[in-house]
Amino acid sequence: MSLVEVTGLRKSYGPKEVLSGIDLRVEAGEIVGILGPNGSGKTTTVECIGGLRAPDGGTISVDGIDPQANERALRKILGMQLQEARLPAKITAAEAIDLFASFYPDPEPTAVLLERLGVVTQRNERFENLSGGQQQRLSVALALVGRPRVAILDELTTGLDPAARREIWTYLGQLRDAGTTFLLVTHSMEEAQHLCDRVYILAGGRFVRSGSPQELSSAMGTQVMSFLPSSSVDLDLLRSVAGVHAAHADESRIVIDGDDTALQSVLSLLSARGVTISGLSITTPTLEDAYLAATRRVG
Amino acid sequence: MGATTALLENEVRLLRRSPAVVIWSVVLPLAALLVMMAIPGARMSLPMLGGLSVLEAYQPTLVVFVATLLALQMMPMFLGSYRESGFLRRLRATPAHPANLLTAIVLMVLAVILAVGLLILFLPLVVGVGDPRPLALAALVLIACAITFLALGTFLASILPNPRVASGVGAAIAAVMWFFAGMWYPRAQFPDWLSNVADWTPGGAAATLLTNAAHGAELGWQPFVCLTAWTVVGLLVSVRTFRWE
Numbered sequence: 239m240s241l242v243e244v245t246g247l248r249k250s251y252g253p254k255e256v257l258s259g260i261d262l263r264v265e266a267g268e269i270v271g272i273l274g275p276n277g278s279g280k281t282t283t284v285e286c287i288g289g290l291r292a293p294d295g296g297t298i299s300v301d302g303i304d305p306q307a308n309e310r311a312l313r314k315i316l317g318m319q320l321q322e323a324r325l326p327a328k329i330t331a332a333e334a335i336d337l338f339a340s341f342y343p344d345p346e347p348t349a350v351l352l353e354r355l356g357v358v359t360q361r362n363e364r365f366e367n368l369s370g371g372q373q374q375r376l377s378v379a380l381a382l383v384g385r386p387r388v389a390i391l392d393e394l395t396t397g398l399d400p401a402a403r404r405e406i407w408t409y410l411g412q413l414r415d416a417g418t419t420f421l422l423v424t425h426s427m428e429e430a431q432h433l434c435d436r437v438y439i440l441a442g443g444r445f446v447r448s449g450s451p452q453e454l455s456s457a458m459g460t461q462v463m464s465f466l467p468s469s470s471v472d473l474d475l476l477r478s479v480a481g482v483h484a485a486h487a488d489e490s491r492i493v494i495d496g497d498d499t500a501l502q503s504v505l506s507l508l509s510a511r512g513v514t515i516s517g518l519s520i521t522t523p524t525l526e527d528a529y530l531a532a533t534r535r536v537g
Numbered sequence: 538m539g540a541t542t543a544l545l546e547n548e549v550r551l552l553r554r555s556p557a558v559v560i561w562s563v564v565l566p567l568a569a570l571l572v573m574m575a576i577p578g579a580r581m582s583l584p585m586l587g588g589l590s591v592l593e594a595y596q597p598t599l600v601v602f603v604a605t606l607l608a609l610q611m612m613p614m615f616l617g618s619y620r621e622s623g624f625l626r627r628l629r630a631t632p633a634h635p636a637n638l639l640t641a642i643v644l645m646v647l648a649v650i651l652a653v654g655l656l657i658l659f660l661p662l663v664v665g666v667g668d669p670r671p672l673a674l675a676a677l678v679l680i681a682c683a684i685t686f687l688a689l690g691t692f693l694a695s696i697l698p699n700p701r702v703a704s705g706v707g708a709a710i711a712a713v714m715w716f717f718a719g720m721w722y723p724r725a726q727f728p729d730w731l732s733n734v735a736d737w738t739p740g741g742a743a744a745t746l747l748t749n750a751a752h753g754a755e756l757g758w759q760p761f762v763c764l765t766a767w768t769v770v771g772l773l774v775s776v777r778t779f780r781w782e
Contacts, residue, residue, distance in 0.1 A: 288630060310632070318630040323623035328554040329547065340543035341633045384631070 239302070241266040241419050242287060242388060246296035249282050256282050258443035259296065264388075269410065269420040271430040274440035275533055280423045281321060283440065284390045287421065288318045300388060314342075317386030319377050321393055327366035331357050331376050334365065335383055342384035351379040354409045356402055370397045378406060382413070389413075392423040407433050427526040437525070441533040451525045458523035458531065459483075460495040465515040467492055467508065479503045491517070498522075540633035544641035552645065562606045563653055566599045570657055574664045587725035589748075592666050594723055597747035600654045600679065601718035601740050602711075607646045608686035609714070610707035613693040615642055617700035625781045635781045643687055650683040651676075658751060667751060675750040682743035685764040688771030689739060695779040714740030736760070739767045 242264035249257040256279040264270045272280045285291040287298055289305030289312050298305055303312050325334050332348055339345035352358040355375040360368055368376065374397050381389055394410075395403040403426075410420060410433060424430055430437050431451045439447040439454075447454055460483055471492060476485040481500035486493055494504060501520065508515060552558060570592075573579040579591040586594045616639065619625050625635040658675050661667045693710070697703040717740040718724070724744060727735060735741030742763035749756050 290626070290630060313630070313632040316630075320623065320627055320630060323627040325622075325624060325627075326547075326551055326619070328551050333547065333550070337543055337547050338631060341540050341631045380627075 239299070240264060241268075241301055242421060243299045244283075244287060244296065245298075247283065247286060247293050247298065248295035249279070249286060249291065249293050255443055257286075257293075260440070260443075260445050262438060262445065264419060264421055266419055267414060267417060268435045269414050269422065269433050271422045271424050271434035271437040272440055273424065273427075273430055273437055273529055278440045278533075279443060280440055281392055284318075284392055284421060284423055285320075288312075288316060288390050290318075290320075314384075315387040317381040317384055317389040319381035319389075319391045319394060323377070324373075325365045325376070328364050330362050330364055331368065331372075332361040334376060335379055338380045338383045344385060345383050346385055348383075351383060354405075355379045356405055371399060371402060374398060375402065375406070382418075386418065388419045388421065390421045390423075393425065394422060395424075395426065395429055403429070427524065427529060431525050439529055439532045447528065447532045454528040455523050455525050458527050459497065461498060461501075461523065462493065462495055462521045463501055463504070463518065464488065464491050464493040465518045466490060468514040468516070469512075471508065471511075471513060475507070476504060479507055540637040541640050541644075544633065544638050545644055548638075548641050548645045552649075558607075558611055562603055562611065562649065566603050566653060567656060567660075569595075570599060570660060574661055574666070580661075580664060580666050585726065586723055589725070589752075590666060592661055593748075593751070594719065594725070596657055596661065596667075596751065597744040598715065598718045598720045599657050600682070600747055601743050602715055602720065603653045603657070604650045604683055604686045604743070605711035605714045605740065607650055608683070608690035609693060609711045610704060612642060612646050612687070612690040613697055613703035613707050614700045616691075616694040617697060617703040620780065620782065621699050623782075629781060639691070639779075643691070646690070647683055647687060650686070651679060654679045654683070658747075668753060671750060671753040674756075675747060678746045678750040678756070681761070681764055682739075682746065685739050685743070685768045685771070688768040688775070690771075691775040691779065692771035695775045695777075714738065717741035718744035737763050739764060 240263040242262070244260065244262040246259045246261065247257050248255070248259050260283065262283070272283060274280045282291060286293045287300060287305065289309045292306055300312055301315055303315070305312050329337070332352060335348040335351055339348060352361050355378055357372055357375050357379070360372050365373065365376070374395070378391065378394050381391060395406055398406070407429070414420060422429070422434065434451060436448065436450050437454065438445045473485050473487065476482060476492070476494060479500065480503055482494055482496040482504065484495040494500065573592045573595060582588050582590050619638065625638065628635045628638055655676060658672055658679065662669055693703060693707055697706055715721070717735040717738040724732070724735065724741070736745065736759060742760040746756060746760040
C-alpha cells in the first residue's frame with residue numbers, strides 16, 4: 239500500500255465541481271508534485287489529503303489514516319505548509335518555531351531549522367518585519383519542525399530568490415533521503431523538474447498527465463535541431479533519415495524535428511556527403527512544454 | 538509542556554508587546570483609581586451617591602471598564618485577527634487544535650481582569666476606604682462577572698466577521714456597559730425606569746453585585762439571574778456559530 243493513497247476524490251464548491259474523481263499515490267520516500275493552472279484544484283486536493291477539507295466523495299489514506307475519521311492521528315505524522323496563513327505580527331521567528339515545536343514529541347531543534355532555512359540572522363525579528371521570502375521560509379520551517387513522516391508544502395518557494403530556492407531544495411532532498419515523503423503544490427516547472435520524483439498535472443478537475451518529469455517531457459517526442467550547412471542540402475534526403483519527422487529551411491538554416499536518434503543519423507549522413515555544419519542548436523522538450531500541451535488540451 | 542500552556546505563554550508575551558492594550562486596560566484604570574485615592578474629597582461619603590464616596594462609587598465602574606474593554610473589545614479583536622490571518626487554520630494543521638488557542642486567550646484575559654479587578658477593589662484599603670471583611674466575597678463576584686463578559690466576548694467573536702468590525706462593535710457595546718455601570722452618570726441618580734433597565738444589563742448587574750459585595754450588603758438573586766442568563770446566551774451562540782476559518 240502506498241503511503242498516501244487517494245481514490246476517486248471528488249469535491250465541489252456550490253455548483254462548481256473542482257475535483258471530478260482523482261486518483262493519486264505517493265510512495266514512502268518520494269517527492270511528488272501537483273502542477274496545474276490557477277483554480278484547478280491543487281490546493282483543494284492537498285487540503286483534503288491534509289484533513290482541512292472534507293471531500294464529497296472518494297477515499298483518502300495517509301499511512302493508513304483516514305484524515306476525516308482520525309484527524310488527531312494524522313496531525314502526528316503530517317506537516318503542512320498552507321498558502322496565506324500568517325502568524326501573529328509580533329512573534330519572532332525563533333519564538334514561532336519554538337511554539338510549534340512544543341506541539342510535537344520529538345521536534346527538530348529550532349537552531350537547525352533557522353540555519354537550514356536561512357533565517358538564522360532573522361531569529362529575533364518579528365514576523366511583521368520579515369520580508370515575504372523570509373516569512374515563506376519560516377512557514378516551511380513550521381511545517382517541518384515536527385519531523386513529519388509526510389509533509390505537504392503548498393507553493394513552498396513562491397517569492398524566494400533563486401539562491402534561497404536552491405538551499406531549500408537541497409534541504410528537502412536531504413530530508414527525503416532520510417525518509418520524509420513530500421507532496422508539493424507548485425507553479426514552478428524548474429522546481430518540479432529539479433525536486434520531484436513524479437508529478438501529476440491537474441486540469442479540468444482531473445489528472446491529465448502523471449509520471450516523472452523526464453517521462454513527461456520525453457513523451458512530447460520531438461527535439462528541434464537547426465544548423466547552417468556548408469553547402470546546399472536536399473531536404474527530402476534529410477526527411478528520409480530514420481528518426482526525422484520533418485525538415486525545412488529557414489533562410490539559410492536547416493531546421494529538423496526528430497526524436498533523440500535523429501541527430502546522430504543526420505550528422506553521419508551530412509559527414510558522408512562532405513557537408514560540414516556550424517551554429518548547431520538543439521532544443522529538447524521540457525516539462526513546461528508537456529504541461530502546456532496537457533493543460534491547453536483541457537482548457 | 539501542553540499546547541495550551543505554550544500558547545498561553547505566547548499570548549502573554551504578545552500582550553506585553555501590545556502597549557495600547559496594556560495602557561487602556563491596566564494603566565489607565567489603575568491611574569484613575571490612584572488619582573481618586575489621592576483626592577481627599579473623593580474619599581468622603583456623599584448623600585447623592587447613596588452614602589458612598591466617589592472612590593467607592595467608581596470602583597465597580599472601573600472593574601466593569603477593565604472587564605468589558607478586555608473581554609468585549611480586545612478578545613474578539615484578537616480572535617478575529619487570528620481567524621482572518623489564517624493562524625487558527627494553521628494551528629488546525631498541527632497537533633494543537635485552535636481550541637487550545639481560544640482557551641489560552643480566555644485564560645489570559647480572565648487573569649488580567651482578575652488581577653486588575655482585585656487591585657481596584659483592594660488598593661483603596663491603603664487610604665482607609667472600604668471594608669476588608671467582605672472583599673473575599675467581592676472577589677468571587679468579580680470572577681462571576683468576568684465569566685459573563687468573557688462569554689459575551691466569545692459571542693461577539695463568533696458573529697462578527699473581522700477584527701476591525703469586532704473592535705468597533707466591541708467598543709460600542711463596552712461603552713454602553715460603562716454607562717449602565719455608572720461611568721458618566723452616578724447609578725444612584727438613575728431614574729427608576731433606567732435603573733430597572735440597567736439591572737438587566739451585564740454592566741449594570743455586575744456593578745450592582747460588586748458594590749453590594751464590597752459593602753457587605755445583601756447580594757440578591759436578580760443580578761445573578763441576569764449574569765447567568767447573559768452567560769448562557771453568550772456560550773450557546775458561541776458554541777453554535779464560532780468559526781475557526
